[in-house]
Each structure stands twice: as C-alpha cells, then as structure tokens.
Amino acid sequence: xxxxxxxxxxxxxxxxxxxxxxxxxxxxxxxxxxxxxxxxxxxxxxxxxxxxxxxxxxxxxxxxxxxxxxxxxxxxxxxxxxxxxxxxxxxxxxxxxxxxxxxxxxxxxxxxxxxxxxxxxxxxxxxxxx
Amino acid sequence: xxxxxxxxxxxxxxxxxxxxxxxxxxxxxxxxxxxxxxxxxxxxxxxxxxxxxxxxxxxxxxxxxxxxxxxxxxxxxxxxxxxxxxxxxxxxxxxxxxxxxxxxxxxxxxxxxxxxxxxxxxxxxxxxxxxxxxxxxxxxxxxxxxxxxxxxxxxxxxxxxxxxxxxxxxxxxxxxxxxxxxxxxxxxxxxxxxxxxxxxxxxxxxxxxxxxxxxxxxxxxxxxxxxxxxxxxxxxxxxxxxxxxxxxxxxxxxxxxxxxxxxxxxxxxxxxxxxxxxxxxxxxxxxxxxxxxxxxxxxxxxxxxxxxxxxxxxxxxxxxxxxxxxxxxxxxxxxxxxxxxxxxxxxxxxxxxxxxxxxxxxxxxxxxxxxxxxxxxxxxxxxxxxxxxxxxxxxxxxxxxxxxxxxxxxxxxxxxxxxxxxxxxxxxxxxxxxxxxxxxxxxxxxxxxxxxxxxxxxxxxxxxxxxxxxxxxxxxxxxxxxxxxxxxxxxxxxxxxxxxxxxxxxxxxxxxxxxxxxxxxxxxxxxxxxxxxxxxxxxxxxxxxxxxxxxxxxxxxxxxxxxxxxxxxxxxxxxxxxxxxxxx
Numbered sequence: 001x002x003x004x005x006x007x008x009x010x011x012x013x014x015x016x017x018x019x020x021x022x023x024x025x026x027x028x029x030x031x032x033x034x035x036x037x038x039x040x041x042x043x044x045x046x047x048x049x050x051x052x053x054x055x056x057x058x059x060x061x062x063x064x065x066x067x068x069x070x071x072x073x074x075x076x077x078x079x080x081x082x083x084x085x086x087x088x089x090x091x092x093x094x095x096x097x098x099x100x101x102x103x104x105x106x107x108x109x110x111x112x113x114x115x116x117x118x119x120x121x122x123x124x125x126x127x128x129x130x
Numbered sequence: 131x132x133x134x135x136x137x138x139x140x141x142x143x144x145x146x147x148x149x150x151x152x153x154x155x156x157x158x159x160x161x162x163x164x165x166x167x168x169x170x171x172x173x174x175x176x177x178x179x180x181x182x183x184x185x186x187x188x189x190x191x192x193x194x195x196x197x198x199x200x201x202x203x204x205x206x207x208x209x210x211x212x213x214x215x216x217x218x219x220x221x222x223x224x225x226x227x228x229x230x231x232x233x234x235x236x237x238x239x240x241x242x243x244x245x246x247x248x249x250x251x252x253x254x255x256x257x258x259x260x261x262x263x264x265x266x267x268x269x270x271x272x273x274x275x276x277x278x279x280x281x282x283x284x285x286x287x288x289x290x291x292x293x294x295x296x297x298x299x300x301x302x303x304x305x306x307x308x309x310x311x312x313x314x315x316x317x318x319x320x321x322x323x324x325x326x327x328x329x330x331x332x333x334x335x336x337x338x339x340x341x342x343x344x345x346x347x348x349x350x351x352x353x354x355x356x357x358x359x360x361x362x363x364x365x366x367x368x369x370x371x372x373x374x375x376x377x378x379x380x381x382x383x384x385x386x387x388x389x390x391x392x393x394x395x396x397x398x399x400x401x402x403x404x405x406x407x408x409x410x411x412x413x414x415x416x417x418x419x420x421x422x423x424x425x426x427x428x429x430x431x432x433x434x435x436x437x438x439x440x441x442x443x444x445x446x447x448x449x450x451x452x453x454x455x456x457x458x459x460x461x462x463x464x465x466x467x468x469x470x471x472x473x474x475x476x477x478x479x480x481x482x483x484x485x486x487x488x489x490x491x492x493x494x495x496x497x498x499x500x501x502x503x504x505x506x507x508x509x510x511x512x513x514x515x516x517x518x519x520x521x522x523x524x525x526x527x528x529x530x531x532x533x534x535x536x537x538x539x540x541x542x543x544x545x546x547x548x549x550x551x552x553x554x555x556x557x558x559x560x561x562x563x564x565x566x567x568x569x570x571x572x573x574x575x576x577x578x579x580x581x582x583x584x585x586x587x588x589x590x591x592x593x594x595x596x597x598x599x600x601x602x603x604x605x606x607x608x609x610x611x612x613x614x615x616x617x618x619x620x621x622x623x624x625x626x627x628x629x630x631x632x633x634x635x636x637x638x639x640x641x642x643x644x645x646x647x648x649x650x651x652x653x654x655x656x657x658x659x660x661x662x663x664x665x666x667x668x669x670x671x672x673x674x675x676x677x678x679x680x681x682x683x684x685x686x687x688x689x690x691x692x693x694x695x696x697x698x699x700x701x702x703x704x705x706x707x708x709x710x711x712x713x714x
Contacts, residue, residue, distance in 0.1 A: 009409075012410050012411060012412040012416075012417075012419035013411055013412055014412040014413070014414065014415060014416050014417060014419065015226070015414055015415065016199065016201075016415055016417065019198075019199040019345075019415065020199065020345060020349075022335065023199060023341045023342060023344075023345040024342060024345070026335065027337060027338075027341050028335030028336055028337045028338075028341065029131075029197055029198050029199055029335055029336040029338075029341070030233065030333070030334070030335025030336070031229075031233075032233075032333050032335075033335065040411060041306070042306060042307045042308075042432075043276070043279075044276055046423075046425065046430055047408070047409055047411065047423045049409070113345075116349065117199070117345075117349060117352075119352070119357060119417030119418075120417075120419075
C-alpha cells in the first residue's frame, strides 16, 4: 500500500502542492481547501517547515458512522450521499488533513497532483511499512 | 479568476473601509501590478503633494495571475509617490501576501489619509478592521510580524520597522521577515500614515472553467520553461551567483564605486554563502526558491541578496561575511533598504577618508558598520545625517561628484562604466537609479554584447523596460526569464481571451510612458536623467574595466537616441503623438 510522504529538508514552501490539490479536487485555486498541510514559515526561533499528509492510517474509515469514507485497494474515496456532515472524521484525523466543506468533506484520494507539481520531490508516494 | 473585480479602499483619517468595482477599462490597458497601480495614482494623486502627507496614497495591487498556479506568480506591487525621489514609486514584494489578498476577495487595496494613532490593518475576507498598533510602535518589523501572528494566527503580514516610523527616505516594507518592498522610501509612506502593518487572510478560491486542463497546461510550461538551466541558478545559488560575474567583468561596486573589483570577493560570493545556507525558501507558487536561509553561530537571515553583498560588502570594503549577514538582518528588521543604506555608508566612508567631512567611519570598519542600521533608523548621532541618503549628504557636506545616485535614489550593484547600458537603465528608470526596470548587464557585461559602446543600447534598454513593465504588471517574478510570447500564452489561458505578444509590448510601453508622465507632471525632465560625475570622469583602476569611463557625450547621445525611439522629445517629454498612439 502506498501513501504520501513529506520530506521537510527538500520543501521550499511554494504551496504549489496546495494549489494543485484544490485545482484537481475542488475546481478552484484555494490553498485552504487542500487535503494536505505543508507550511514553511519563520517564528522567533527560525525557519519552521512542517508537513501533514494522509498516511492511510484509516482512522477516518473506522470512525465514520455511515461508511461514507471507503478504503479500496489502498485508496480512499468519499461517498457524499451517505455523509451526514457530522465531521467526526475531521476531528479524528491525526494529521488534520481532512477538509470540512460546506457540504461534506474532502479526503486525500491519492490523485498525485501534489507530487506531480512539487518541484523538489519534497512529496513522494512510497510504500507504507506497517 | 483573473480579477475579483473588487478594490478595497481604506481611509485612515475617517477609519472607513469600502469596496468598489475595479476599473475594467484600466485593467485591460494596464493589466495589474505596476501598471494598474501607477494608473490609479496618476488619476488620483494631486500633482505636487508632499509624499509624506496624508494626501499620498499607498496602493497594494495584485495582477491577473496572482493566486493561480502560474509559476512565479506570487508577487505584489506596492506603490505611492516616492518620499525619496518625488517620482512615481512602485515596488515588488514577494512572499505570500499577494495571493492571500486575492483569496480575501480583492484585486487591490488603496490606503488613504492618516490615522491619528498607530494602527494596523487586518483584512479577513469581508471583515476589515483597523486595530491599535500602540504596543508595536517602536519595534522592528520582525517582532511586529510575530506579535500579529501571536494574536491572529495564520495570517500574512507586511510591516514597517523603526526606519519607516521615522520616515527615512530609504525605509522599506518587510514581509515574512526577509522579503521587502525595498526602494524609494515606501516604508515611510506607511510610517507617515501611522500604519504599522497590514495583515491579510483569505478563504475564497479562484475558479476557472476547465481548471484541470489549465493546470495541466501550466505544469507542462513549468517543466519545459521554468525549471530550466536559464532559471535554475535561482534555485542552486540565488542572486549571490552574480558576485563572481561582476568581479570577472569589473562591475562590482567597490569602495563607493571607486573600483569595479573587490580583492576579497571570494569571502562573500555564492560559494561562501552556500557554506552557511541551511534551507531554500520560495515565494508563493514559485518553484525556483531564490531565498536562501542562512544560519551561522551569530546570526540567521534569509539572504544576503547580491545587491546587499555589492553595496554593503564590497562597496563598504567589508569582507566579513558574518558582518554582512548580521547587517542584512538588522536592515530587514529596522526596514532599511540595503542598496541605499550600503551606498550611503560607503559615501560617508569615502568622505571621511578624503577628509571632506568626518562621519567617523572608514572602509572596512566592521564595528561602526554594524552600528549604522540602528543609528540611521533611529536618527541617532551620525545616523541622523546618514538616514537621509547620499543626495542629502552631498548637498550638506559636498562630494556631489561621487554621490552615487540618480534622482536621489542610490545606485545599485552594477558599475555603469563597465556596462554602459546599465548607465542608461539607471538614468531612465522611472523611480530613480534602479536595476529592475531593465537589467541589460545580463546580456551585455555578462553576455556577448560589447559593454563599451552605445550602439544598439537605447533599443536594448527600451525593450527590457517594456518587457519588465509587463512582467511587473501581470505579475511574474523577474527571475523567470520567460519570453513575451510565453507571457502572452499564459495570459491567454488566464484571461480566457487571445492575448498577443504585440499587445503586451504595447501595454509595457504604455505603462512606462505613464510613469514618465507622472514624473513629468512633478517637474522631471532630461536634466534629471543624468548620472553622477564619477561615472563620466573617474577612470576605474582594476580588473576588466581598468581605464574605463562612460563619457558624458556618449551618454548624452545614448539618451537622445533613447528618447527618440521612445517617442519622447529631446527634453524627455512624452510627445502628443506618442500619447495618442498609446491612448494616454
């Protein structure tokens, strides 16, 4: 099973991954709706680069009371018709990468737009070792 | 997607914030960024106003590609009448402010009037607030940004430091600590309005009809045309790469432009900077990451840029990289433009060494050098004089012939005696001596074109100025060396209509001529397009430019040719025919 991995030492903080994700999955350029969270900013101590991505822990699948998030062949999908907007998955996601939308949620569906756009290979798809 | 169609107008005198429709006709004629901000200022500012009065306006302008996935589209134009020069002034600032403004729902913010207490402006989508900055006033831009982040969480902030509060004509605006709207005293415009910072957070997306297809097309362009050898120097080295080029070609300003080479250049060149670089950092949507985050035992900073090295290292005779890095950090925090600051300190060093006036600082004096950002920003001791720039110092104490400025803006890091087209670029730059309106050194001193002839230089400079005017209006970062045709291709995708390279060249010409008209209205003519006497009279003495000058008569010929090709008269005024041709 493959999942998205983040390599902080390679990240330049350009947010192209956020843009690519939302263009593909939301039909708009809107970094806030991206199904990953990559930040690179300066605090008082210096440069802080952080990345949160879906590692297919499947907490959301287990938590969803109506089976609106499904894992099949190592990929998540979301069934909007079943969703009751309880947002339990959003709360439970340990990486905080499920996006609550006006109606329903967004999960990483491994579309690979982010890895395809990342100019420095800071994002990669790799085998999950469990 | 290209435009939100909304302008936010904030009046600091009344505390009112209102939105209005973007002027569509102007957006078509001037695109955005540089061009559109100049158009608004040209139409709205009374001629002859004091740039530090409440009559000046500060325009923050995005462009049609801002907030999209177009590579290198993260920049913002910041414009006003310049406190340093009295000309039009537009700066370009990187980081992540511009896209957030667009996501908040605005193409531009126009800030008017003057607050009677220190405030910062917070834009959170439709919510616009002026908040007290009383506890930030007197602090550097860095701590100001941190304090605002502590309060507001994830926002992007542009702030001024003490130099802006104290209205220095060389004060800049900082964002994300180390990115600046640098030149012409733009920070003092904020300071004069009691505006300490502007913070923004946006949540509205930009929609496009077939966004997946658009993204795929742009990704192809990114791979074929952005991540190429022509541009990857920005990623591998950043601008410090230019140090070796300038040294080899004898155009590295050294000891207040007395020489064009610096014996100790290897202590401050790209290799030296790389040795202390910890990470690379990009602006929004930029795959090139020219920012180099540097940490040493004593300091940390994103930088230094080539301009900082040229003006603050070689030009001040300082070869201690740690000192240059710390000076860079201090300038970013106080919000001093490193070009003007370095140039001014170098002038004071030469004045002292020549015994014309004793500023108490000499070439290579690291200890005094490092005291200058604080003294200048707070106008303390010798810093009070130095804070006003070289033109002021020369008027007061002499040395005018080697006060290295044009229109009172200090000259950046390329010696015009070794790159004659750079001389013309400085002389005809709309905001005073600037290397960003045109950078012909790239193809002349660093390229195949003979630097020591005026042949073809007027046309070269005009082409570059027009092209850069489009770039800074769209707004593309100028570190992407993309062709006009490529800009047209991308803008066609974004604007969803056919845009041609010819149309863009006309827009570039229009923008440049409008800037000239603004300056003309302020009384600027040919007499203001001259260079300092040193460039015409003092031969360089070392390296590839040994024995070189840019003779005055040759410069004058080049300037006349420039005016003629531009469609300006012999006095540098835009002719009626030219105005008609450009719909000005």
